[in-house]
Amino acid sequence: MLIAVTSLTLIAGCLGLILGFAARRFHVEPPETVSEIEAMLPGSQCGQCGFPGCGGAAAALAEGSAPVTLCPPGGPALARALAEKLGVAADLGAMAEHEPTIATVREEICIGCTKCFKECPTDAIQGAMKQIHSVMKEACTGCGKCADICPTEAVSLVPLPTTLGNWRWRAPACA
Amino acid sequence: MIGHQTLERLRPTIPFQASMLALTVMLASAALSVADRATRQPIADAVARDTRASLAQVLPPDSFDNDPAADVLDTSDGGMPVTVHVARKSGVPTAVVLATSTRGYAGEIGLVVGISREQRVLGVRVTRHSETPGLGDKIEIAKSDWVASFAGRHLSDPETAKWAVRKDGGVFDQFAGATITPRAVVAAVKRCLVLYRSEHEQWFSVRKP
């Protein structure tokens, strides 16, 4: 009995040494994902996700407290990329409901105060003091900051117009 | 006990890790050794009680005054190990119980076969099997009294050729849908009787206290 106990103890001691060394030798730092995620986000700090800027959103994504569909400007493509990066399932159902929108300036009301284009995170609004402002479709993310700040409510968000260029087939009725 | 801070300092060191594992294993193996000692006798008793109980099922209660569970010798029959328990009354062998096994439909079937000095079957019980429930498991006395049909049989009753299931031209019932299991049991009982006829002199000549 003594022999059994002693030999088992010795074996365990040796294994413990090996494991101890192995744990030290193969130690891996947990990967730094937050900055990588932040790099994937648009970086326009538009705040549509409800977080203070893209950095906050990236931190929330990394710790799993925010859904991958949080970024409306990024759209389903970003959501899918984020889901892949984070190894979670992307539920794009919520995404589809969010129609892409774009800011428009009602020229008859605009007083040319330049507040909106100072606010715009992507410099999508062009114009100058006392001039009518116009929106560059390609750059507008539909974040709505301009609409919030416009003193005359001349800026509003409208759904992105469908053209032959961006029209696409809807999914067939489910069979 | 060492203080909390010392522990925090020691824990990441390799010798500490190794010795913790060693200590655990030492305590565990020691505990197991003690437990093994403590339970050895009760377990042996329980096993013996089991054997006695199964022997009692195939031996008339008044046919022995020794402990057949302890009066054991091992032999074999065509490769199958057979354990022979001898029942004696006043030192005179009155019967034997052969504990053996045979190959059934789904693995081994363990059997005990009691045989009297007149070479008649005193009783047959199946001690373990893994036959199909509902079909082959009718060899259990709890499920069917089929094994009782062996009681009183003799190698010449029925004649040797009739020691088989009905399907094979014998006298023993098979169960609907399962032939292999009863066939194996019948053959095993028959083998036991043959073995007894040829070997019992030798078994009885071995004197046991």
Add this chain to the structure above:
Amino acid sequence: MGFRDLMDEVKLRWGVHPAGHKALTSECAIECMPLPERLTLPLAQHIGAPARPVVTPGQRVLRGQLLAEAVGAVSSPVHAPSSGRIVDIGDYPVAHPSGLTAAAIVLKPDGLDEAVDFADCDDPHGLEPAEIARRVAAGGVVGLGGATFPAAVKLGLGRRNPVQTLLLNGGECEPYLTCDDRTMRERPEAVIDGARLMARALGAEAIVIGIERNKPAAMVAMQSAAAAHPEISVRGLPARYPMGSEKQLVHFLTAVEVPAGGLSAEVGVVVHNVGTAAEISRVLRTGEPLTHRAVTVSGAAIARPTNLRVAIGTAVSAVIAHCGGVRRDVARYVMGGPMMGMLLPGTEVPVVKGSSGVLALVADEAGGGEASPCIRCTRCAGVCPIGLLPFEMAARIRAGKSEAAVDIGLKDCIGCGSCAYTCPAKIPLSHYFSFAKGSLAAAERARLKNESIGKLTAARSARLEREAQEKAEAAARRKAEREAAKRDAARAVAAEAAAGRPQDSQVSA
């Protein structure tokens, strides 16, 4: 079925045999349709950048006059089909399933049909290859088979890749359509002439004309017209859909596969439609640009199915009215063939350069019906000319995994519709693929936009930083100036003091 057909049946493991319905119009010679009241000429009748208008509303134009010029490398001009006045330039409904409008020039013909002076050419074969391509481009010729790729761009492919063979597609495998058949039977010399001109432009040595064997008359006509030219061979094709698809045609006639994602020119082959060849011949010889085209008007609902030569821009309703209108309930109006053609949102859309057919189909012909679950019968896989597994792609798309469908070949799908045609469960397979391709393209657009937004944001913060810095610098400068001024003032005071007026300085101290 002849022996060669039988051999082809064994050899080719793809395709379907849709009911042809060609007898409706195959004996109807191409007749000229009179000019309609109005012509609506979309600026984008081709693949590539839309043309840019060079006329203004109210202006009078002559037949053949340039209305809109090509913009960029892949584009094609638009010409006036007749003389008349420009009524409007604006958005009008076009032949597109979305029912959306697109920019178009509206021309009201004055009935005089006065033409500009055309620079005709007696011996176009004497022209330089580049000049042939230039004149084809100026003539506004696009692929008339339906793809509407600017023909001249395809003729220029010979400069980048050595092209040995020009394949002329006389397959016309779409049901109902017979305008190519009629063109080959009525104008075989024009087809041959155009083919030879194209071969010259391409630098191709051989011309192979493939004609489905269900058009024996066209075959005979083409063979006799080609007899004088040893470099031209006329080959029979098995009558099966989609034999007229470029990839299938190339593989069948040259035993070479076009690499995935590549052009047929990469394997030394360029494919043109027979109708395009006939038009190129006409454009080069007469100098008249492409303003009319042959259109098959057919379908069980059409009172008098026929082939028409129609001025581009004519409304579909006018075309149908010319053919006696409809005599039965129309389930679908289709532009092009039934297999790949477009559902028309209405009949007030114009015939364009790519319109090979105008079909008014009754419910029996149009198929459709409630889709039921896929039973994996794999008929779709059996008929797919590309070797895809349509049922599996559709299943993945339905599960919202369009990327996974790309993994098994979604991008190789040519959209021929054979799978949906043959599916017993009536699953709209082609629709699934268009949907997935559309959403992938949208995702790609979104990704690009996202990237550019990132850049814009970076540019903005750089600008803000710069401005802040400039502001700071300016402030610093001002401060420095102020201090300098102060110092100067102090110094001046000190100098003044030093210059003597001690009493003053004492007072001020």
Add this chain to the structure above:
Amino acid sequence: MSTYRKILREGLWDNNMIASQLLAMCPAMAVTATATNGLGMGLATTAVLVASNTLVSSIRHLVPSAVRIPIFIVLIASLVTLVDLALNAWLHELYKVLGLFIALIVVNCGILGRAESFASRSSVPRAALDGLAMGLGFTLAMVAIGAVREVIGSGSLFAQAQLLLGPAFGFLELRLFDGGALLMVLPPGGFLVLGGLLAAKRALEGARRRRGVVVAQSA
């Protein structure tokens, strides 16, 4: 909800070892041919689980992370062997029924899982309660699977209950009908019933959620 109630709820239902975590499939499939076997196995596992959780929790400050898994395994294996020996010596009849499966408890990933994910980070009472809750949840699921398989497969319920619980519990044994679908007492039956169990749990939770939504809306 207090943490203790939460631990109980997690173990019995929300995070049930079989019906949620899908752990311990080996005993769940092998032993549950009858409800009695399921109960016996469940109780034995519960005993080991409580003991192992308590032990692991009480030494949690001493165990360096590099060697924690071997230490836990040694502890669990020793405990199981102790149970095995004890059953063999003092509950021999039950041992004959369950003996083959007792050793299986060692490789019951649920036990190591609780040691690793809960006991090594919790105080002793919480760890012991977790062991009890998890074990009882496991037992519940085992009995449920066993009962369904037994009823459909052999037409009885709690057969041989007196072997496990003593003669006083012989009344538990029910004979409903003779025969039965053998498939259910064979391994495939275990999977079928497990599938049914999972579906039933999901359906129940779904119904509850819907009810909750309705309540929330009406509130």
Add this chain to the structure above:
Amino acid sequence: MTAPQHSPHAHDGGSVGRVMAQVMLALTPVTLWGFYLFGWPAIWMWLITVGSAMLFELACLRLGGGGRATLGDGSAALAGWLLALTLPPWSPWWIAVIGSFVAICIAKHAYGGLGQNPFNPAMVARVALLISFPLEMTQWVAPAPMFSGLGPDPVAALERLLFSTPIPDALTSATLLGQVKAEASRGVDLLASLPALGAGVSDGVGHHAGSLGETGSWLILGGGLFLVYRGVIGWLVPVALVTGLAVPAAIAHAIDPAHHLSALHQVFAGAALLGAVFIATDPVSSPASAVGKLIYGLAIGFLTWVIRSFAGFPEGLAFAVLLMNACVPIIDRFTRPRIYGHGATAGRGA
């Protein structure tokens, strides 16, 4: 505006219902032969199986929201029909009903209904029954043709089904494969036992004991030819299956005729042909590509032979089909057809 319809604006007119109807048409001769051979109990059993299958389908569709009415396409009736053909002809009513339940509710709808089931429903049901009720599932009856007076009249037959009356000894029989297995386990080799059993099996007419639809081999083959001609099934799977069964059988028989049945017996006895034509060709649970189908068919045939020859069960087709059903995704994965323009033969090098 309603969603625009996508091309093609034409259809070949086929439908799932039509596919099912053609399979049923092909099944009719062999089913009628089974009715003739085994009399009224077989007819009642068939009716109960098909009827209960349709009822279970209806119930499952209702339970699942009833949105998709796949009852009308005949897939449930066909599953029930196929199951009935693989059951002992005089099976009691509850065998038929439990079988239909397993086939429709468990094997089909638990996986998501028509087109989603990885396993052939009829075979799942048959195996579940065989394992659960080995007694009832091996109660074979000797041919008692209609009008011969051997079998019960319609009313008596229904009573027999409903009350599970045991089959009188005089009418019980064994299938060739079952008999061979039993004799072999007794140690009697084929050379001694076969002459008494084998007569009438290998001629393909089917005047012998067996499940309802497995005996009329020529009629099954005729149905199969019809289906191949109509393009409902491919010839590849049936031919591969029979090859996979016959080739190892022929080799083994040539080496050891005392313990291995000849290829002819293997093919004509048991459910090999029924399985080859009607079961293994079930599109839902078989591979998509030609190469995949070839592998699938060969493997089912070979596994059937292995199970028949070396395992405890006399017949192995159902097990083989299920085993290979499980392999279909992996077969599909590795036998995708080459896509045009991809791979070595694309481009100039062709």
